[in-house]
Amino acid sequence: MTSDELIDRARITDHILRYATGIDRRDWALYRSIFTDRMTPDFSSWSGEPALAMSADDWVAGVRATLEPFDATQHVLTNFVITVDGNSASCTCYMAAHHHLVSGDLREMHSIGGYYVHELQRSGDGWLIHRTTLNVTWEMGDRGLFERAALRATKNDGFSRV
Template structure:
C-alpha cells in the first residue's frame, strides 16, 4: 500500500468515525459535516422502508429527533474495509448500536448489530458520505423504546 493510499484510508476511517461521535455526543454540526448536501440512506434492513434520497440537513434533523431523547446511545464502528478508486471510495464497517432509556427505576436497552456500507466522494476539503446502507444482522430489545424516547420531547 502506498503512502497516499494509507493517508486516504486513515482520512476515510476517521471521517466515518464522526458518524458515531456526532450522534452519541450530540455534536450535530459534526454529524452534518460528514455528508454531501444530498444523500441516499438505505435503512431498509431495519425499517423495511425503501432507500431515500434527501437533503442531509433533513436527515440530521430526523436522526437528532429520534436519538437525542435517549438517556444514552453508543454506536461502535469496527473492522473498516476501505476501497479507494480515484475520487470515490467505499467504506464498509461493522456497527453495534445501543440505545438506552431510563424511566423511573426501569432501565431498558435496544441494540442492533450489522454493518454499514458508506459511499464517499473526495471534495476540496476531504471525503464526504453521499450514500449509506445499513445492513442489520441481529437485534435485541424492544423497538418500542424509540417511540417512548420521542414521546419525551
C-alpha cells in the same frame, strides 16, 4: 500500498468514526459535516422503507429527533474495509448501536448490530458520505423503546441523561 493510499484510508476511517461521535455526543454540526449536501440513506433493513435521496440537513434533523430523546446512545464501528478508486471510495464496517432510556428505576436498552456500507466522494482534502446503507443482522430488546423515547420528547418533560 502507496503513502497516498494510506493517507486516504486514514482520512476515511477518521471521517467514518465522526458518524458515531456526532450522534453519541449529540454534536449535530459534526454529524452533518460528514455528508454531501444531497445524500441517500438506506436503512431499509431496519425500517422496511426504501432508500430516498434527500438533503443531508433533513437526514440529520430526522436522526436528531429520533435519537436525542434517549438518555444515552453508543454507536461502535469496527473492522473497516476501505476501497479507494480515484475520487470515490467505499467503506464497509461492522456496527453495534445501543439505545438507553431511563424512567425512574427502570433502565431499558435496545441494541442492533450489523454493518454499514458508506460510499464517499473526495471533497478537497477530505471525504464526504453521499450514500450510507445499514444492514441489520441482529437485534436485542424491545423496538417499542423508540416509541417511548419519542413520546417522552413530545411531553417535553425533560431528559435525565445518564
